[in-house]
Amino acid sequence: MAAGCEEVHACSEEEQDEAADAEEAMLWPIQEALERQTLQIGASACGATAVVDVLRALGVDVTPERADQCVRTRLRRNDSPLPDYLLSRSQAGATHTQLIQGAEDASQGQVTGRFFHFHPRRRAKLVPWLSKWIRKGAVPVATMNMQVAVPEGEEVPDAWHHQLIFGVTSNAVFMTNPLDLVSEEEVHQRLCSESVLLIQRQDVLQRLTSDCCLSSLSESHTDPRWKALDVEGQVRQMALEEEQEQDRATLTHITIPAAYSSGITLFTLRHTDLGQELLNAPQLPLA
Incomplete structure (x- = not known):
């Protein structure tokens, strides 16, 4: 009886290892990501920063200035009266729509993107879903409400954030700007947020x-x-x-209110089989 239990347990661990390996997918090794990542190129420009790295990952080099110009980053109007200041805060930075249009314009139509909503909650496991698309060659960018899932004792951030995802492993997500490894649960919470600030x-x-x-x-x-x-x-x-x-x-x-929607934008080269697959992919089903 004991031997049988040990065999079942060993098999279970092997299956878990295989499942973990199946979920792992990387655009770049960590050291390469450290060298290749673009750090924040300007105020409220995390979206344009992500677009620079998206295009480079897909073989299209653009300057940060060109990416920012195409994304049309909006700035906070810090010197405005309160009502206009609050309006500027609700729109500062960029939405996923601006990221998609910016990537298309900066690449002269070579790159396309598709946004997948994660709010309301979707019936999907984040890491396996990302792994599938990364292995196919898509480049993900997360649009997250950083004011959600704030670690105890830390100050609440004052903005949402766009970050390129360069890899996933068992239950964690690797991102750039800044280079970070975040648990799947934490990322998912920030991806499943109402559009508020x-x-x-x-x-x-x-x-x-x-x-x-x-x-x-x-x-x-x-x-x-x-x-x-x-x-x-x-x-x-x-x-x-x-x-x-x-x-x-x-x-x-x-x-x-915030202009942004939480979720993942997947980018790929437009005139490819993967590009067509991405554009035809359905939204994730509601939970």
């Missing part, structure tokens, strides 16, 4: 002046989410807490 208390209060028209936060936007999230009410509550000089403020952030 947290704005730090000090960023709101330092731009809140007596002549600030807060009603514009609800009335002038075409996006109904500004009203649904009651951004105006959040700002008023934060201002009230400041006036009352509460020892511990309830609102450390306000929540505003």
Whole structure:
């Protein structure tokens, strides 16, 4: 009986090793990724930075300036009154649509991309799914809400982030800008996020002046989410807490709509079998 159990256990471990090997896929070895990766090329330009490396991975060299120009990175309007500042924050950087268009323009049509939503939650295992596409030659870029799954004790980041994924292993994901190895669970949480952005208390209060028209936060936007999230009410509550000089403020952030969608964009050369397969691939099914 004992021998039989040991045999079953040994077989199970072997199967687990095979499964882990099947999930592993790398565009570059780690040392090569360290040498090849492009570090942030400018303010809010993580998307354009990822596009530079996507194109290089696919054999198309472009300058960072050209990539940024094609992606059309949006900047924060830090000197604007609060309503316009918040609007700029909701759009700063780039969306996956801008990344796809930017890669196509910078490569003169050689490269195409396809975005796969991960929110609402999808019925897919992230690492095996990525492994399948990487092995075929696709280059993934994650669009993640970095304000989700923040390790305990660390400060909440103030932005979303685009990162090229250069490999996966058993239950972890390798990314560039910065070079990082992140657990599958953590990446998945950041990929499965509503399109919202947290704005730090000090960023709101330092731009809140007596002549600030807060009603514009609800009335002038075409996006109904500004009203649904009651951004105006959040700002008023934060201002009230400041006036009352509460020892511990309830609102450390306000929540505003974000232009970004969380998920993975896969890039490949357009005029290839893989390019056609990618463009014809269905969205991942809802969980």
